[in-house]
Amino acid sequence: MISSSRTQDNSLRPVTMKRNCIMHAEGSCLISCGNTKVLCTASVEDKVPPFLRGSGKGWVTAEYALLPRSTAVRVPRDSVKGRINGRSQEIQRLIGRSLRAAVDLEALGERCITLDCDVLQADGGTRTASITGAYVALVDALRWLRGTGAFEKLPLRSQVAAVSVGKVDGRLLLDLCYDEDSSAEVDFNVVMNGHGDFVEVQGTGEGGVFSRAEMNGMLDLAASGISELMEAQWTTLDWHDEEAW
Numbered sequence: 001m002i003s004s005s006r007t008q009d010n011s012l013r014p015v016t017m018k019r020n021c022i023m024h025a026e027g028s029c030l031i032s033c034g035n036t037k038v039l040c041t042a043s044v045e046d047k048v049p050p051f052l053r054g055s056g057k058g059w060v061t062a063e064y065a066l067l068p069r070s071t072a073v074r075v076p077r078d079s080v081k082g083r084i085n086g087r088s089q090e091i092q093r094l095i096g097r098s099l100r101a102a103v104d105l106e107a108l109g110e111r112c113i114t115l116d117c118d119v120l121q122a123d124g125g126t127r128t129a130s131i132t133g134a135y136v137a138l139v140d141a142l143r144w145l146r147g148t149g150a151f152e153k154l155p156l157r158s159q160v161a162a163v164s165v166g167k168v169d170g171r172l173l174l175d176l177c178y179d180e181d182s183s184a185e186v187d188f189n190v191v192m193n194g195h196g197d198f199v200e201v202q203g204t205g206e207g208g209v210f211s212r213a214e215m216n217g218m219l220d221l222a223a224s225g226i227s228e229l230m231e232a233q234w235t236t237l238d239w240h241d242e243e244a245w
Contacts, residue, residue, distance in 0.1 A: 012163070012175045012225050017136055017236040026113075027140030029236075031133030034177055035123035040133040042141035043114045058108030058155075060138070062095035062115040064088050064130060070122045091127045092117070094200065098131045098160055098191045099138055101199045107155030113141055124178040128162035128189055132229050135160050139237055159194035161229040165218040167210060172217050174225045186210045190222035194230060 013034030022028035027042035048059045065088060066075045078084050099115060115138060117130035142154045164176050167186035181187060185208030191199040203215070210218070 009171055009173050010221055010224065012228055013177065015229065015232055017133060017232055019136060019140060019236060025137070025141075026144040027137035027142075029133040029136035029140075031129050031136070033125050033129045033132075033175065035121060036125050036129050036177075037119070037121040038126060038129045038133050039118045039120055040130060040137045041116045042134070042137040043116070044141055044145060045112045045114070046110070048110050048112050052110065056110060057105045058103070058110060059105065059112045060096060060100045060103050060108075060115070061112065062092045062099065062117060062130075062134065064092040064095060064117045064119075064127070066119045066122060066126070070119045091130070094127060094189075094191075094202070095130050095134060098162065098199050099134055101191075101193060102135060102138065102157055102160040103142075104155040104157055107151060107153075108142075109150065111145070111150070113138060122178070124176050124181045125164045128164050128191075131160065131162040131191060132233065136233055136236055157193070159230050159233060160191065160199060161226045161233060162189065162191040163222050163225040163229060164189050165222045165225070167208065167214060167218070172214065172221055174221050186214070186218070188218050188222065190219065190226065192223060192226045196223070 016032045018030045020028060021030045022041050025041040026044045029040045031038050031040065052059055065078065068074045068077060095115060095117060115134040117134055119126045146154060165174055165188045166176050166184040168180050168184045173180060176184060184206055187206050188201065188203040190201050193199055
């Protein structure tokens with residue numbers, strides 16, 4: 001378990017990651033970012049979507065959901081509504097894209113790893129916490145596969161982690177909680193890999209605009225926070241040099 005403290009605008013909220021918290025999943029991680037808590041599990045199946053059959057390539061996908069009392073007002077389950085809401089669809093696609101950037105799909109072989117991200121408690125940054133925690137669950141699932149003899153070296157390209165940044169009352173702020181996010185003039189979600197490259201940037205002026213200098217400042221702030229999150233992932237996973245890419 002790893003923790004860090006946020007003490008100022010350019011600091012993360014307290015972060016913890018706990019592995020192997022679900023006995024049946026091939027990989028799992030309970031991540032907390034401030035008051036946001038997300039349970040991430042990785043499930044391995046020896047099959048791929050139809051468009052990949054016979055290609056020799058694997059697939060990584062994700063599902064995301066808010067539990068009913070993860071928010072101040074109860075959120076009805078999608079199973080009751082009979083459909084996945086648009087926000088959940090958008091977020092789970094983001095998680096899937098982000099984690100596929102971490103994996104060598106050809107080396108994975110024709111297998112599918114599904115990352116389920118269930119928000120136990122929401123206080124801002126649920127999608128970025130999901131990506132960061134799901135990476136830990138993904139690595140342990142790949143370790144499990146290696147233990148079955150599926151491959152000798154983990155089919156990983158890099159680490160992947162994500163964080164939110166924004167402009168609140170004219171201040172650039174890292175890792176926004178719900179109150180900060182709901183009043184932000186500008187809101188960004190940033191996903192990066194371990195080589196310092198951007199996987200995805202989602203940014204918008206919610207109630208204001210931002211300059212090129214402010215955008216650069218937010219991206220620099222995100223890079224700093226993601227670097228710290230990756231250090232926490234590394235330590236949580238108890239990485240060994242021979243496993244690294």
